[in-house]
Amino acid sequence: xxxxxxxxKIELLQKIKPNDEWVISLRSKLAFRMEMERKKxxxxxxxxxxxxxxxxxxxxxxxxxxxxxxxxxxxGIILSILGGGGLTAFASLRSLPGSGLYPLKxxxxxxxxLAATSEEAKVKLRSEMAGRRLEELKTVVxxxxxxxxxxxxxDQVMDNIQEQLVTASNQLxxxxxxxxxxxAIAAARAVSEKADQVEKTLAQVKDFLPNNVGDKLAQTxxxxxxxxxxxxxxxxxxxxxxxxxxxxxxxxxxxxxxxxAKAEIKIMGERARQATSTAAxxxxxxxxxxxxxxxxxxxxxxxxxxxxxxENASEALRTVKVAKEIIKMAENIADNDDRQGLFxxxxxxxxxxxxxxxxLDNASSSGLMIKNKGN
Amino acid sequence: MPNIGEEQFLDIYDKxxxxxxxxxxxxxxxxxxxxxLTSDVFLKSWQYLSSQQSAxxxxxxxxxxxxxxxxxRNLISDFYRKKGNSPLSLEEIADKDAFIVDGxxxxxxxxxxxxxxxxxxxxxxxxxxYQEVIIWRYLDEMEIKEMAQILEKxxxxxxxLLSRALAALRDNLRG
Numbered sequence: 391x392x393x394x395x396x397x398x399k400i401e402l403l404q405k406i407k408p409n410d411e412w413v414i415s416l417r418s419k420l421a422f423r424m425e426m427e428r429k430k431x432x433x434x435x436x437x438x439x440x441x442x443x444x445x446x447x448x449x450x451x452x453x454x455x456x457x458x459x460x461x462x463x464x465x466g467i468i469l470s471i472l473g474g475g476g477l478t479a480f481a482s483l484r485s486l487p488g489s490g491l492y493p494l495k496x497x498x499x500x501x502x503x504l505a506a507t508s509e510e511a512k513v514k515l516r517s518e519m520a521g522r523r524l525e526e527l528k529t530v531v532x533x534x535x536x537x538x539x540x541x542x543x544x545d546q547v548m549d550n551i552q553e554q555l556v557t558a559s560n561q562l563x564x565x566x567x568x569x570x571x572x573x574a575i576a577a578a579r580a581v582s583e584k585a586d587q588v589e590k591t592l593a594q595v596k597d598f599l600p601n602n603v604g605d606k607l608a609q610t611x612x613x614x615x616x617x618x619x620x621x622x623x624x625x626x627x628x629x630x631x632x633x634x635x636x637x638x639x640x641x642x643x644x645x646x647x648x649x650x651a652k653a654e655i656k657i658m659g660e661r662a663r664q665a666t667s668t669a670a671x672x673x674x675x676x677x678x679x680x681x682x683x684x685x686x687x688x689x690x691x692x693x694x695x696x697x698x699x700x701e702n703a704s705e706a707l708r709t710v711k712v713a714k715e716i717i718k719m720a721e722n723i724a725d726n727d728d729r730q731g732l733f734x735x736x737x738x739x740x741x742x743x744x745x746x747x748x749x750l751d752n753a754s755s756s757g758l759m760i761k762n763k764g765n
Numbered sequence: 766m767p768n769i770g771e772e773q774f775l776d777i778y779d780k781x782x783x784x785x786x787x788x789x790x791x792x793x794x795x796x797x798x799x800x801x802l803t804s805d806v807f808l809k810s811w812q813y814l815s816s817q818q819s820a821x822x823x824x825x826x827x828x829x830x831x832x833x834x835x836x837x838r839n840l841i842s843d844f845y846r847k848k849g850n851s852p853l854s855l856e857e858i859a860d861k862d863a864f865i866v867d868g869x870x871x872x873x874x875x876x877x878x879x880x881x882x883x884x885x886x887x888x889x890x891x892x893x894x895y896q897e898v899i900i901w902r903y904l905d906e907m908e909i910k911e912m913a914q915i916l917e918k919x920x921x922x923x924x925x926l927l928s929r930a931l932a933a934l935r936d937n938l939r940g
Binding site: 391393396397399400401402403404405406407408412413416417419420421423424425427428 | 779935
């Protein structure tokens with residue numbers, strides 16, 4: 391046997407490799423050990439740098455002054471570091487928002503994400519984290535407690551969901567950016583599905599939560615909508631790689647976005663009608679602007695529907711995006727008017743009208759650009 | 766302060782975990798033991814690199830692969846010393862389920878797996894020095910210079926060792 395034949399045979403053994411799951415789990419163990427050692431080191435060196443140890447807690451402590459909460463959290467972390475780590479970590483996995491061990495649970499999940507070996511795995515883990523937060527939200531809804539306490543729990547969950555969605559969508563390739571199409575689509579699908587799930591869950595639980603969490607829920611819904619749209623853009627950008635079922639799925643999702651936007655316009659129209667009826671048919675300047683922009687958004691959505699019928703997903707998505715921006719701005723004006731009592735045509739000022747008119751012009755010019763392009 | 770960053774060490778892990786595992790697997794011929802020892806290699810290397818003085822670390826980090834293999838060699842020696850065993854017999858080495866091979870169950874793949882088994886057995890029956898140089902040179906594509914550094918031998922001595930190892934392997938494959 392010649393030497394090169396022997397070498398060829400040896401090279402066959404390159405196929406021997408460790409199990410993927412084991413590789414990931416060891417990496418995760420290593421990353422966790424590193425984090426704990428770093429914090430243990432801090433603990434030994436300087437008691438004052440304990441602040442660093444609790445850095446992940448900073449988002450919550452501003453709203454909390456309860457000594458017991460701080461004590462439980464401190465105890466949990468110190469136990470994790472100095473021994474009995476497994477038990478504490480295990481206990482934290484079952485904790486809910488508002489519990490002392492909850493931030494530890496979040497920190498452990500973050501460590502798990504950090505330990506992921508690829509960007510796609512990170513995106514997937516982040517969207518799984520958002521999924522777990524949604525489950526927690528459903529549990530929190532069922533807890534009977536004062537509104538203020540409920541708000542704290544819901545805020546904690548919402549902040550985390552938003553963070554996961556924003557980070558996961560930031561890790562997606564930007565439109566035109568290069569990434570292996572299969573991987574880009576898989577990651578974008580994970581984000582898109584999770585964003586849909588967030589929007590659906592928020593719609594389900596909205597009526598069972600106190601009014602004081604309304605703003606936070608709305609904020610989270612906007613974040614989910616943005617993340618979902620960004621994920622759809624990535625899928626559309628790589629749609630040459632999708633099968634026909636995948637393409638149909640994307641078109642259906644864009645269709646849902648158009649329907650949601652139309653429903654939002656309808657709600658605004660209803661508000662305008664009610665305002666008009668209370669002011670004996672006289673519309674204020676702001677109300678006129680809102681109606682004008684609603685009409686423009688409606689027109690853009692019709693264009694988007696046409697593009698969708700022609701299976702031009704990219705054009706449809708772009709048009710929906712602009713329409714939604716116009717709707718959002720019109721909603722802001724309507725909200726301000728509600729607060730200032732201007733929607734009924736009494737007390738409009740020239741200054742307000744000019745400023746808002748400029749804002750709307752900016753939004754509508756981008757809308758008209760699409761319109762002209764469509765023509 | 767540690768001389769090596771966590772991210773940097775995790776990059777090293779990503780790059781070498783497969784190779785270190787394979788090297789250990791050949792030396793101990795059991796997947797579970799190979800996993801345990803590979804895990805020890807990385808945990809101990811991290812402990813060492815994150816606690817040593819900068820000058821020592823800089824040297825180690827010039828060639829992290831060589832450092833990891835040195836740690837692996839020490840742990841394997843330790844393993845056999847504690848176990849009171851010499852490296853495993855031919856029967857123990859022929860543990861077909863102990864590793865993962867990519868591929869489908871086509872006839873060609875099955876033939877290839879049988880061939881892999883026979884080469885694995887042939888390498889497994891070589892002495893530890895020969896096994897090492899063959900794995901490093903032909904599986905991990907290591908340079909002679911780097912092998913000399915790990916073995917603390919001259920490059921000429923490594924070449925002679927490699928040539929003898931190949932001759933011994935040829936005999937095993939014939940037999």
